[in-house]
Structure formats: structure tokens, C-alpha cells
Amino acid sequence: MIKANNPALKSWVEIPRNSDFTIQNLPFGIFKTQHRSPAAGVAIGNDILNLAYLHEHGYLEGLDLPAGIFHQPYLNEFFALGRSKIREVRERISELLQHDNNNLKENQTDRASALIAMRDVQMLLPVRIPNYTDFYSSEEHATNVGSMFRDPKNALLPNWKHLPVAYHGRASSIVVSGTDLHRPKGQIKPADSELPVYSPSRKLDFELEMAFITCGETKLGQPIHVHEAEEYIAGFVLFNDWSARDIQQWEYVPLGPFLGKNFGSTISPWVVTLDALEPFRVQGPEQYPHVLPYLSIEGARNFDIVLEVAMKAANTEEAIVCRSNFKYMYWNINQQLAHHTVNGCNIQVGDLYASGTISGPSPGSFGSLLELTWNGQKTLHLPDGSERTFILDGDTITMRGHALKDGVRIGFGECTGKILPALK
Template sequence: MTPWLNTTPNPDFSIYNLPFGIFSTEELSPRAGIAIGDQIVDLCEMGQQGYFADLGFDSWVFEQKTLNRFIGLGKKTTNKVRIRVQEWLCDEASPLAKHPAGLVAQSDVQMHLPVRVGDYTDFYSSIEHATNVGMMFRDPENALLPNWKHIPVGYHGRASSIIPSGIPIHRPKGQLMPKGADKPVYKASGRLDFELEMAFIIGKENELGEPVSTSEAEDYIFGMVVFNDWSARDIQKWEYVPLGPFLGKNFASSASPWVVTMEALAPFRVQGPAQDPPVLPYLEYEGLHNYDIHLSVSIETEDGTDNVVSQSNYKYMYWNMLQQLAHHTVNGCNMRIGDMLASGTISGKDASAYGSMLEISWSGSKPITLADGSTRTFIEDNDTVIMKGHAEKDGMRVGFGEVRTKVLPAK
């Protein structure tokens, strides 16, 4: 497929991708669009011109501030929209080519959170990450807890504090226990950390009391974003027993603004890690359901210097999305359109692929040196953390763009 539109070389947003997002400009209200190279196809504008009328839905869905209504039309319809835009971009005589107002430069827009997130769940599904944490804080010989290879461990997070790329966060404050102290103190976190994750977005609802099986789960997953689940490790360490993450996690999570569909990611399916011992029947699945998605994290210092600190891959995940969704709903929990389910920190086989500063600095014992000569064990004020992801194969590139977040001093 060759688009007639002149775009940036080797873009994340290729003709094979065409992710959905919500954008606005000084003149245009928030609306749905599709990214292609350095441009955006304004679905609202094209819908108002009647170019989707024959697909049997009201183009009003493109005028909304989130994609929820559009996603709720179902994959049969959302796929038709994506394919139609793909056809337009490959046809110089298409309605899009004849209607310049249907294209907007990405450099002129503000991106928004693509969906209204009703509920957010964070999993803990990288065996490398779980093993590293277990080695640091428990028994190096028995790093994994007894349940880890039997269930996709997860917890319910805070949906209200999920923010899009570009929105800064303030260093969180909370209660923590200083080393050697006999009582806790209230102060700003000194161990602010990123977590390299991906999140999938629910595109179909199940009724309360009706589990979603692994054979059905794929139909419930609309697409994916890159996800930074920020963590205050010192606050988390003091509070997490006995009920798990709370203030150490709920202050912010950052998501990339473009939702890459599962159809665009289909060519990049790969076999996941062998699961031993065998899983219970409700977690069994058939086919390839891991994805070869290259991921990177960099720290941009205040002077603008970019320092790559991690290069990992989503294919390493021990528990896949089908198993996560099946486990989440096996008790009858109901999913809603727009819900986000995050992977948990994605770490690889060696230190270059660790997905958090907790691992990279080995809980602060191994500082890393950046290009400007400064060192880091965790994230400092005025650092900007940038995460990127893309899949590439046989001349096809499907990327997520980036999720970029600057850390401001505590209020």
C-alpha cells in the first residue's frame, strides 16, 4: 500500500497502522481522528460531509470528546472506518484527496486522553520483573511468590489520575519510613519511579456475572497504548502490607494518545513464553497472543539531553491479554467500554531491558550516569520520562508515538 500523502520518512503512523485518537486545535473542538505520518485525518469533518453515511452509524460519534461512543459501535464498524480511510489514502481520486479540510497537521494540535476510563486495572505479568523484585526484597532463591505462575496477579488502580502524554506531574508526598527510623514521616517521595507498561482498552461489554473466556477475549479488546504507571517506591514500601498499592501508585499514570488497533498489530503476533506448571483450564488458550513490540525509555534532563535507559519488548510477557481478561472476569466482574488494563512493568532478559529505575539501579545501589555527567537512582525533579513503542516486520512499521511526562517539584 502506497499513500499519496507526503509524510515523514518511516513514520510510526504508517499506512499499515492508522491509530485512533482525540485531538483539538484553537479552531476545532475535541474530536476523533486517525494519524497518518505527520498528519491527522479529521473523522469529524469527513463524517459531517457524509462520507461515512453508508456505513450505518451516526457520525455524531466523531464529535465526542472521547472514543467511547465510536468504540461501542463494535469492531465490525470501527474496522470499516479504518479500512475506508486506508483506501482513501491510497487513492489520489478519493474524497479525502479532494477535501483538504479533512487533514490537519499534528504539529498544530493538542492531543487528549483517547477514552473515558471508567475503571483501571494494573497487572504484574512480566516474570523477569517479578523475579527481580523478589530477588531484591525477598528470597533470591525463591523470588516468585507461590501464586505467581498460577494466576495473572493484578490490582485495581485509580482511573481518575490517568493523564495523556505531555501533562506534567508533581512529585508526590506521602507517609514513608526512613531507613533506620522507628516511626514514619510525611514528606515528598525520594524514590519516584517510572514503570514501562502497555495497556489494552476494552471495546465490548460483558454482563455482570458473565465471565469472558480466553476464546472470546480477543473480541473484547479494541486496541493498545504505551503506559507509564508512575510509582513512589518509598511510599509504596511502607503502605503495601497488607492490602497492596495505594498512595504510592494512584497519583498519576500517563498514556500515549493514539490507540493502535489489534488489527494493525496482527502481523506482529509471536509465541509467548512457555508456562510451567500448566495453567488451569480457564486460562488455557490457542494461537499466538504475544506481540513483538519494541519499547524504549529515556530520561530527558533539564538541558534537553536524551538518555536511553531501557530497551525492552512486549513479547516477554508471561501472561497475555487473553489470560488477563479471562482471569479478571472469571468471577463475573463486568467490563465497560474504555476500561484500561495495564500489563505491569515490562522487563527483559538483561539489565538493558529492565522496565523501572527500581531494577535499573537495583533499588538505588547501582547509580547510572547520564550524558551530562549527573547520576540517577530514581527520577529527579525536572526530568522528563519518554516512552516509545513500535512493531516492525517485512517493511511494515506500526508505532505508538510516545508518552512524555515531566516531573515538577512537589507542591
Template sequence: MSWIDIPADSPFGPDNLPLGVFRLGDEEPRVGAAIGDQIIDLAPVASAQMLDGSQLFAQPSLNDFLALGRPAWRATRGWLLELVRNTNDRDTVEPHLIPQSAVTMQLPFEVADYVDFYASEQHATNLGRLFRPDSEPLLPNWKHLPVGYHGRAGTVVPSGTDIVRPSGQRKAPDAAAPTYGPSQRLDIEVELGYVVGAPSQLGRPVSVDEFEEHVYGVVLVNDWSARDLQAWEYVPLGPFLGKSFATSISPWVVSLEALSPAAVPLPPQDPPVLPYLSGNNLNNYDITFQVFLNGHLVSSPPYRDIYWSPAQMLAHLTVNGASVRTGDLYASGTISGPDQTQRGSFIELTWGGRDPLVIDGKEHTFLQDGDQVTITATATTPTGTPLGLGEVTGTIISG
């Protein structure tokens, strides 16, 4: 319960309180917490209560706060919960509530590195069937390690940023040579991103059981993909220009503590994983995504059956001694379920363009200029209370 008036359908109830960075008019960007359809401007509230570290909330990114680590994150969440529940704090907080409609949301943190995994067995199977129709859909390594690639941190952009159609080499299956031009098979990838706060030491792997000591929370990710560029370039070294032009993330970072009631056991892994991928922290989350194309719901991918857990992804990312830094982002890869209405990319939804979606009598395969894609997600808790992760939106414009 909260003394703040919260709309019944709000994704941001009093148990959520995600953090983000907002700009009000010409003022400097700073940190706020979402509650209902409002934002708590945290810097003046923390200053009024003489909170240690109040200056961290006056910063234009979350990085300094994220670097503090788990004890500070836990203490801050406890403070936020008290602010919205205790009527004694109303006189302090209420003057610093700002409508979300009045602000412009910013990139919530400075991205240090970006790694994208391939953790959905259903998605990997679908793409294997599309890209390698005469071979086994899953390559021999897929169930032994979380497959991933290193992305481009400098092209991670906040929700609402227009996406310029990329150009590059593409080769039609029946063509003798590649051509150059704008991508004709522009796609989305519905993903969940994990935000690293506390850094690790170079040369020291992070174990599965240390996941929560390093990862603060999650964001929604749309890893835009040029499938024609990708298909021509990805052998033998994997994704490059077909992925690196833009990755959109949602503005609100939901903490692992807020998300914890939605934790569910990891599905069985067969064959058994190697010891460094074993541990006590092998949970997934019961999250349902929704994908809207120009306002029309086209898919609802479920996250709970993802094959590799976020703790295993982090352990594999660092097992060779690679360190993680404050602001690192790693994502799940495309989330897809077994049903056609649960696929997290248009290459799957239309089976490579063979089976177009029909919306208002018009066929859709890959993205056209002017198309807008919005991805939302809601976690389900045992009490049935929905916990929203916000949304990430982008509109395609001509290059």
C-alpha cells in the same frame, strides 16, 4: 502505499491509522486518525461521504465509537484504509489534513476502570529479589494466575501532563517509625495498556477466545510509582498511594487489527494453566519500547516475552463475574527483559539505587524534579515494516 506524503521515519504509516482526540486552537475536541505527521479530521470527511455514525467522530472522546463493538471497528478500519490508499478520495480528505504540530492531543477516551497487572516474569523476579532478598523472588501464585491490582481511573492523564511529586508515609529500613513527606524514590513503569470497547455482562466471565470481541486496541502506559511509599504500605494488601497519584497514557489508540501482523506466540507456561486461562488466543506482540530520561536513551524493554497474554489477563479479570465497561483500561505491568539495558523501571535499572545511571557525567537513580521521561514503542512485523505506537511523556514537578 498512500497518496499522502508520509516521512520515511514516521511511526504512523498507512497500515497503522491509530485514533485519538485532538483540539485545534479554541475549537471543540474531536476524533482524528494519525497518518504520517498529519491528522485526518474524521468528522467532516465522514459527513461528506454520508457515513453512518459520522457524528461519533465529532465527540470529545472515543467512548461512543468504542462501544459499537468489533463489526463497527472492522468496518471503520476498512474505510480508513480506503481513504489513504484510494486517490479518488484525495479531494475529500486533503482539505481536512491537519499537521500534528498544530494541535493539542487530549485523553483519547474516558477511563471507566483501571487495572494493572504484573505480567513480566523478569520484572517480578527482579522486584522479588529487591523487596524480599531472603525469599524466593516469585511468590507461589505468580505462575498460576495473572497477578494485578485495581488502580484509580481518575488519575489516568494524557501524555504531556506534568506529574506532581506525591507525598505520603515512608519508613527507612533502620528507622523506628515512619515519617511523612515527598517521595524520594519516584519511579516509572513501562507498560502496554489494553483499551476495552464492548462491555461484558455482569456475572458472565469473558473467555480467552473472546478477547478481540471486547478489546479495541492498545496505548502506551507509564504507571508512575513512589517506591518508598509503596514499600511501606504494600503489605498485606498491595499497592495504594504509591501508585494512585498518576498514570500517563499515549494519545493514540492503535487497533488490534493494525497490530495483528506483530503477533507472536506466547512463551511456554509451566506449570500448565487452569482451563479458564487456556484457549486459542494466546498471542503476545513483538514490540520494543524505548525509555528516554531527559532525552537520553536508558533502556529498551521487549514485550514479546511477557509471561501472561492480554487475553489471559482479561479472562482472569472477569473470571469471578466482574464485568468490563466501555473505556476500561488494563495494563501489562512493567515490561523488563533479561539484560540490564532492557529493564522497565529505574528501581531495576539502578538496582534499588545501588548502581546509578551515569549520563553526561551525572549520576541518576530515582527521578528528580525537572526530570522528563519519554517512552516510545515500535512493533515489528514479518515484512520488517515498523508500526509505531507513539509516545508518552511526563515531567516531574515539585508537590
């Protein structure tokens, strides 16, 4: 058992009821303040523990950490130390925050300097992302899209249940939660037009996803075995893969998504470790036909993480438009990383691997407006009385996720973004 996951642990830091950031969580992120340059921190309740300060003042002594490892604009150098070192640091932080540990608790000077209120910080991208891959691993989502645009009787393409389908996305346009995005422009092909037109997207959508971040590197030609994949994974973030459906529909044949996707994707700022999610493992869906041996793995490889999407128009209350769960994924993270590297593709620290849209079996659990409105044929009703088929300028989309078991809540914070009008 991982000590830091003990449900009985209590902290001397005040943790509000239903906080995402309990002492059993302790996710890593990068923050800055008006007077502090970017540094690594750990979320606890409504506060952030400054890892750079703790390291410099001896609280992490004995962990054999390089000097300045937490005084960085990204977590890459720390994550590059590997999953076991990430675990050691999380365990030490857990010990320092426990209610009966007085080392930091009773040192008023260090406590005041190391513990910073979240309201006083700006969260930054947690990692420098060298590469980004987006999978397509929800059977429900793939079936819905296939039914919508192809043949409902043969919604899944022949390869879908044999391999984790994916494409390489654009890493440079991934932004941290709270970053506004402009409506993308491009070619669209209206149904009543013989030729495409250049226009702002008229079918702007969200995609409810999660993403894992790697903490290891491999050499070109070296595959990662399905059973060792998790040793290369630091943890998860929430992921909104904004999608311009009309641009995407016109461009995607024959090579797949391009301008319809690469204008922006949003991630939550806190990396929730794989260790923290250990108690929430569940069995995934039965895979049939049986997968090839290099993808074969047994045991609980999915995670029971409740997910939701809220939409908020300007000057109105938000409305929950979707509730889903990460446990629905057909292809698990072990299989995704094993397949990604089976051809010898090398990975790097900080690479981001998104799950693809996470849809459940019922309409309320569909993870995109494309599905919720069935490509605009249905409407969503918001609290202000307005209706939506796709996202309008001024709308804010917020994604949240948490796991809950034995009274312990592990959350991700918010993944939020507002859509601004297209630039002239």
C-alpha cells in the same frame, strides 16, 4: 488477511521515513485545535485525518455510523460499536488514503479541511476511563522485585504462575502524554528511623508498560471466555505507571499499592488497533506448570513490540535508559481479561488494563529504575555528567514503542511526562 495491513499499500499523504504512523497503522485518537472542539482523528504521517469532517461530508457513507459519532470528547461511543465496526472504519480510511484513490486526494477543499498538521493540534485522553486494572505479568520483573525484597531462591510467590496477578488502580489520575506531574508526598519509613515520616517521595520511578482498552460491555456475572477476549479489545496505548517506591514499600502490606501509585499514570494519545498489530503476533513464553482450563489458550498471543525509555534532565539531551519488548510478557491479554472476569466482574467500554512493568532478561531491558539501579545500589549516568538512582525534579521520562516487519512500521507515538517539585 486484513486489507488495511497490506505491506504494499502506499499513501498520497507524505509519510516521513521511520514514521510511527504509516498507512498500515491508522490509530485513533481525540484532538482539538484553537478553532476546533474535540473530535476523533486518525494519525497518518505528520498529519491527523479529521473523522468528524469525513463523516459529515459523506466519506464514510454506507458504514451505518450514528450521527455525530466522531464529534465527541472521547472515543467511547465509537468503540462501543464493537471491534468489527472499528475494523470497517479503519478499512475505509485506508482506502481513502491509498495513493491511487482520488476521492479525497483530488478534492482540494475537503482535503484542506480534513487533513490537519499534528503540530497544530492538542491531543487529549482518547477515552473516558471508567475502570483501570494494573497487572503484574512480566516474569522477569516479578522475579527481580521478589529477589530484591524477599528471597532470591523463591522470588515468585506461590500463586504467580497460576494466575495473572493484578490490582485495581485509580482511573481518575490517568493523564495524557505531555501532562506534567508533581512529585507525590506521603508516609515513608527511612532505614535509619524507627517511625515513618511525612515527606515527598525520595524514590520516584517510572514503569514501562502497555495497556489495552476495551470496546465492549458485559453484564455482572458474565465471564469472558479466553478465546473470545480479543473481540472485546479495541487496541493498545503505551503506559507509564509512575511509582513512588518508598511510599509503596511502607504501605503495601497487607493490601497492596495505594498512594505510591495513584498520584498519576501517563498514556500515549493514540489507540493502535489490535487489527494493526495482527502481523506482529509471536509465541509467548512457555507456561509451566500448566494453567487451569479457563486460562488455557494456544497460538501466537504475544506481540513483538520494541519498547524504550528515555530520561532527560532539564536543558540536556535525552538518554535511553531501557530497551525492552512486549513479547516478554508471561501472561497474555486473553488470559488477563479471562481471569479478570471469571468471577463475574463486568467490564465497560473504555476500561484500561495495564500490563505491569515489562522487563526482559538482560539488565538493559529492565523496565523500571527500581531494577535498573537495583533499588538505588547502582547509578545511571546521563549525557550531562549527572547520575541518577531515581527521578529528580525537572526530569522528563519519554516512552516509545514500535513494531517492524516486512518494511512496515507500526508505532505508538510518545508517552511523555515531566516531574515537577512537590506542592507545598
